[in-house]
Amino acid sequence: MSSRVAVIVVSYNSAAVLPGLLHSLEDGLRGLDWRLYLADNASADDSVEITRNLVPACHIEQTGRNAGYAAAFNAALSQAEPYDAVLLLNPDVRLKPGSVATLMGRLGAGVGIAVPRILGEDGHVAYSLRREPTVRRAFGEAVLGQRAGRFPALGETVLDRESYFRDGPADWATGAVMLMSRACLDACGPWEERFFLYSEETEFALRARDRGFATELVAESEVVHIGGESRVSPALWSLLTVNRVRLYRMRHSAPATAMFWSAVFLREASRAALGHPRSRRAVAALVRPARLPFPPP
Incomplete structure (x- = not known):
């Protein structure tokens, strides 16, 4: 069978x-x-x-x-x-x-x-x-x-x-x-x-x-996978970024999560300063994730 x-x-x-x-x-x-x-x-x-x-x-x-x-x-x-x-x-x-x-x-x-x-x-x-x-x-x-x-x-x-x-x-x-x-x-x-x-x-x-x-x-x-929308969409990139932190928080302590958030924020903020639209959107989402245009977790 x-x-x-x-x-x-x-x-x-x-x-x-x-x-x-x-x-x-x-x-x-x-x-x-x-x-x-x-x-x-x-x-x-x-x-x-x-x-x-x-x-x-x-x-x-x-x-x-x-x-x-x-x-x-x-x-x-x-x-x-x-x-x-x-x-x-x-x-x-x-x-x-x-x-x-x-x-x-x-x-x-x-x-x-x-x-x-x-x-x-x-x-x-x-x-x-x-x-x-x-x-x-x-x-x-x-x-x-x-x-x-x-x-x-x-x-x-x-x-x-x-x-x-x-x-x-x-x-x-x-x-x-x-x-x-x-x-x-x-x-x-x-x-x-x-x-x-x-x-x-x-x-x-x-x-x-x-x-x-x-x-x-x-x-x-x-x-073969022909996708990859998260690479170009600021809205999807911001959701991806915030969910990385959410996942880490589920598995680790609050102090460790604070360090992880800081590292992710540093990455996006440094790229936002260079003018990357999706990173600017991700920085805003990391600060105020409730404003994401998707249903809340």
């Missing part, structure tokens, strides 16, 4: 990118028994209709509002039975043939989350592996910027390109594509809905690690 995979896609006005993902599912999930669950956050476009037309056997879970990423995932997961693993996908991902079965083969023996090598639309390797947030790494990134990732003690992003061509563990990985075992999900419980968007995958991966389930890169599995 082939492994049963619940494929969950969270959509919000995703009609422009959904067809590419949906067309890639059959080959990407070759050899597996799978069903698609679309968790739609009240899209005003044709996301639901497109999905129904291209994958008629899918289940549509409509949240009725823009509920956020984690809440939509949890809503779809509550309808996903039976399954041995859950594949969470962004709408702008394209699976390569056989990629999910390769991930599936790595689950178990302490691995609760398997992630592929991610390529950008231009074919270059995306630096999707991350280290656990620490005060030292936050200050390292404030001083060195993205280059800090070259030094494991000083940056969160794993910038060693060779690390993406061999299997190995990571503290966490970007959540565009994640295959999670049933055992891991049962042990960890729902995703944290206090994060409207960003840091929810970080929190889950760290919580899974706390319970003995590692996140592992499977280098033979490869997908």
Whole structure:
């Protein structure tokens, strides 16, 4: 009997990118028994209709509002039975043939989350592996910027390109594509809905690690991700920045959190002084996070 995979896609006005993902599912999930669950956050476009037309056997879970990423995932997961693993996908991902079965083969023996090598639309390797947030790494990134990732003690992003061509563990990985075992999900419980968007995958991966389930890169599995809106949108960047602090606060003491906040503030303030609009927005959000144009945590 082939492994049963619940494929969950969270959509919000995703009609422009959904067809590419949906067309890639059959080959990407070759050899597996799978069903698609679309968790739609009240899209005003044709996301639901497109999905129904291209994958008629899918289940549509409509949240009725823009509920956020984690809440939509949890809503779809509550309808996903039976399954041995859950594949969470962004709408702008394209699976390569056989990629999910390769991930599936790595689950178990302490691995609760398997992630592929991610390529950008231009074919270059995306630096999707991350280290656990620490005060030292936050200050390292404030001083060195993205280059800090070259030094494991000083940056969160794993910038060693060779690390993406061999299997190995990571503290966490970007959540565009994640295959999670049933055992891991049962042990960890729902995703944290206090994060409207960003840091929810970080929190889950760290919580899974706390319970003995590692996140592992499977280098033979490869997908394409054409996204990256947080790089250009000041509103999304400010939410990402504030949620980094929120996550750190959940796992650390108040004094440690104050130091982490200071490091993150230093990074954004220094870039705001150079005229970067998204950093100016992030500084304002760090000072007054309740003013973010998204539902509060």
